[in-house]
Amino acid sequence: MTGIVHLRVDGRQVAVVAGSSVAAAIAHAGATARESVTGQRRTALCGMGVCFECRATVDGRAQQRTCLLPVAEGMEVRTRG
């Protein structure tokens, strides 16, 4: 895979290499994935779909494990709410 993919993370435009995970794009944007029930910011931990710490809303679908999702052009990612 080659090329650059553009997506938005919490409204911020991000450009990453095609084939990257959404979790990588979130990290590239300087964001974290979600907030715990006690308000702590969480981020990808296992990177293989086991821990669920990387969940975010992707194109309107809540609770997506972003470490398992490849980026796509024009994707909208929300880490809060």
Ligand code: FES
């Ligand atoms: S980083 Fe563990 S499930 Fe995604």
